Amino acid sequence: MFAGIFSVGRFSGSVRTTFLLSVVLLLSAFVIDGAAQKRFSKTYPAGQDVKLQLINRTGTVTVEGWNRPEVSIVASVEAPAANIAPQSLSGLILINLVRDNQGRETGDVNFTIRVPYNSKVDIETLIGNLQVSNVRSGLVRAHISSEGDIVLTNIAAKFVSAENGLGDIVFDGEIHEGGVYRFTSMKGTISLRIPFTSSFKLVATAPSTRNISLGAFASSNLTLVGDGRRITGRFGDGSATVTVTNQRGNIGFYSR
Amino acid sequence: MNCDECKHLIDVFMDNELSEAQAASVRDHLTVCVECSLMCEDLSLILDACSADVVEEVAPPNSQALWCRINNIIETEANPAQPPKPVEEPTRGRFWQLSFAQVAGAVFGVAIISSLLTMVAVQSYNRPPTDDFTTRSTATQTTFERLLSRVGLMTTPQQAREARLKEQHAAIEYWNARVLERRNVWNRATREAFDRNLRVIDESVHDYKMILQQNPDDELSGEMLDAVLTDKMNLLRDFSEL
Numbered sequence: 001m002f003a004g005i006f007s008v009g010r011f012s013g014s015v016r017t018t019f020l021l022s023v024v025l026l027l028s029a030f031v032i033d034g035a036a037q038k039r040f041s042k043t044y045p046a047g048q049d050v051k052l053q054l055i056n057r058t059g060t061v062t063v064e065g066w067n068r069p070e071v072s073i074v075a076s077v078e079a080p081a082a083n084i085a086p087q088s089l090s091g092l093i094l095i096n097l098v099r100d101n102q103g104r105e106t107g108d109v110n111f112t113i114r115v116p117y118n119s120k121v122d123i124e125t126l127i128g129n130l131q132v133s134n135v136r137s138g139l140v141r142a143h144i145s146s147e148g149d150i151v152l153t154n155i156a157a158k159f160v161s162a163e164n165g166l167g168d169i170v171f172d173g174e175i176h177e178g179g180v181y182r183f184t185s186m187k188g189t190i191s192l193r194i195p196f197t198s199s200f201k202l203v204a205t206a207p208s209t210r211n212i213s214l215g216a217f218a219s220s221n222l223t224l225v226g227d228g229r230r231i232t233g234r235f236g237d238g239s240a241t242v243t244v245t246n247q248r249g250n251i252g253f254y255s256r
Numbered sequence: 257m258n259c260d261e262c263k264h265l266i267d268v269f270m271d272n273e274l275s276e277a278q279a280a281s282v283r284d285h286l287t288v289c290v291e292c293s294l295m296c297e298d299l300s301l302i303l304d305a306c307s308a309d310v311v312e313e314v315a316p317p318n319s320q321a322l323w324c325r326i327n328n329i330i331e332t333e334a335n336p337a338q339p340p341k342p343v344e345e346p347t348r349g350r351f352w353q354l355s356f357a358q359v360a361g362a363v364f365g366v367a368i369i370s371s372l373l374t375m376v377a378v379q380s381y382n383r384p385p386t387d388d389f390t391t392r393s394t395a396t397q398t399t400f401e402r403l404l405s406r407v408g409l410m411t412t413p414q415q416a417r418e419a420r421l422k423e424q425h426a427a428i429e430y431w432n433a434r435v436l437e438r439r440n441v442w443n444r445a446t447r448e449a450f451d452r453n454l455r456v457i458d459e460s461v462h463d464y465k466m467i468l469q470q471n472p473d474d475e476l477s478g479e480m481l482d483a484v485l486t487d488k489m490n491l492l493r494d495f496s497e498l
Binding site for chain 1: 438441442443445446449450452453456457459460463474475476477480483484487490491494495497498
């Protein structure tokens, strides 16, 4: 078809050849892209107390709370395609890509998962970013074995744990009475944005940089120990426990 | 005839084998001698019993029990029963009647037993859990703990730390061997990410070890060393499952 068009036109042979090659390349790119990426999608009905447990190998995981009694899992799967086999086990939705793809080389799997607001969320990955937002439940846990950022926004949970190797951790949420909050990084920046009305016992340790910024939360009850490598004490009546450790990075507290 | 002669001839007389003259002499003697006549009667009874037509051997009803009874009787006769001892009233101050050696032995025994019990109790109470060394240092040790450490009843913070490090290194070696087996199937990006993370962890381990060499009582560095070694172990374990 293109040959017919160009044969009668005013284009020279070299221009025509270049254009045809470009078109071929563009089409092949689309074909390759279509073959390289797959899409996975599945929805599960969810009860009142559902827990999502995801263990990914590489890729970004985004979990959002929504106002529907169902869990929606959408994943874009890069080649070589990983096997994704979610299991729904009496209130637990489990996706374990490490177990299901052991001994195989797989490409990144990027998840976007929507869960009811009150779901417990427990997500892990070996490499990649984790994001959780709009979750109000008993548990939010995000763990990266090696590198990747963790961003937890609009979280209201009694137990929160975020842990990574290389990468930043951002927590923007509430500190509940009697709750336990742990943030651990090997190298990166840990930023906690919490309400000024929070009350907690704090152990914040940055042994390498000694850079712990309490911001508005600085008070006489919080004291430096170990030559400034750690800040420990209480803010408010100290009913919750906040433990922050950054081996080779900074720690910052910000008022919400 | 006298008694001796009579006794000598009596059994032949009973068998009617004496001459008439001798038998008459024996009969005469038996009429005048009570003792010999009684002996003759006894002998006559025995001979009658022996000459009965059916001899029944009656077994004792329980031969074992019979032998026991016989044995008991023999023993009783051999050791005549002692008269029962009168019950003695407990006398006051009996303790003071013990000899010095007895008292000293008892005190020594009690001391040994209580020492052993104390030693066991102290060792059990003070044996730190493996993850406890991070909160212990010579600075936080009480005098009692120092004393126990000196006599070997309690591990020092350094010993506890070394024991913990040994455990962690053993676990790290195990997981590292598994990682080495599998890392050739990882893609390049995974290998690079793993190596980057391991490098940062190893830098931290090195830093804390240096600090602890200079200041073994630095609790915080001890705690952080423990934490990074745990991180290293977890990293190796997680990637070994790929």
